[in-house]
């Protein structure tokens with residue numbers, strides 16, 4: 493399973509990329525607004541650092557506007573994947589952009605039917621939001637399992653990109669279900685590293701080693 497970072501903050505991305513675990517980045521208007529500045533320049537810099545798919549979302553609400561904006565975003569860098577919100581304008585824009593060879597990530601997906609429609613119009617990725625479903629008392633991971641099953645039935649090449657991830661359980665369950673990608677906020681990636689027994693084990697190895705060194709006879 494590929495791991496994307498869900499942030500527009502370049503410093504956070506630069507801290508994670510050298511670990512070798514980052515396959516791409518997802519941004520959205522809220523994340524880009526948070527970092528401020530020129531969003532196009534920020535996206536270009538992220539593409540240079542990551543060298544993998546970088547999702548950049550349109551803000552137009554009509555299909556023609558989404559297509560226009562999508563073409564402009566795609567021209568920033570070959571790594572850009574144009575993100576369009578699910579809905580009739582988004583589906584229509586995805587159909588047009590995908591036919592032009594522009595990769596599209598259909599976002600704000602909350603049902604298997606929406607994912608199916610996005611796959612039918614050639615989306616490269618669909619982004620089901622698991623955390624936001626959990627927030628309203630519905631199982632986000634159940635949605636992932638249904639979408640993975642549907643895409644396998646028809647051998648769609650659309651990748652299931654699990655979004656709105658809150659922590660390690662979402663990541664582990666996504667991997668178990670065979671989702672293609674999980675996009676995680678840096679905090680959730682950080683949490684994947686942690687296990688108290690690893691820290692306790694390392695402290696003991698180092699303490700035992702230091703003790704043995706002290707017990708060495710002086711030559």
Ligand code: E4P
Nearest residue numbers: 498518520619624655656657
């Ligand atoms: C990424 O593609 C999504 O925009 C993001 O994961 C949404 O996450 P949130 O529900 O934490 O805002």
